[in-house]
Amino acid sequence: MKNILLIKEIYLEAFKSLGSKIVKSYFKIFTWFCFASFLVVLYALIFRIVTGFPFQ
Numbered sequence: 245m246k247n248i249l250l251i252k253e254i255y256l257e258a259f260k261s262l263g264s265k266i267v268k269s270y271f272k273i274f275t276w277f278c279f280a281s282f283l284v285v286l287y288a289l290i291f292r293i294v295t296g297f298p299f300q
Contacts, residue, residue, distance in 0.1 A: 255275075259268055292299075 259272065
C-alpha cells in the first residue's frame with residue numbers, strides 16, 4: 245500500500261508544475277494509454293506462456 249501511495253504522490257507532483265490545461269490533459273491521457281498498452285502486452289505474454297506457445 246505504501247508503494248501505491250508513493251507512486252500516486254510522484255504522479256501528482258509530476259503534473260502539478262505543468263502550466264497549460266491542454267498539456268496536462270494530453271499527458272494524463274498519454275500516461276493512461278501507455279499503462280493500458282502495457283497491460284495488454286503483459287496479458288498477451290502471460291496468455292502465450294500459459295497456453296504453451298513455443299518461443300523460438
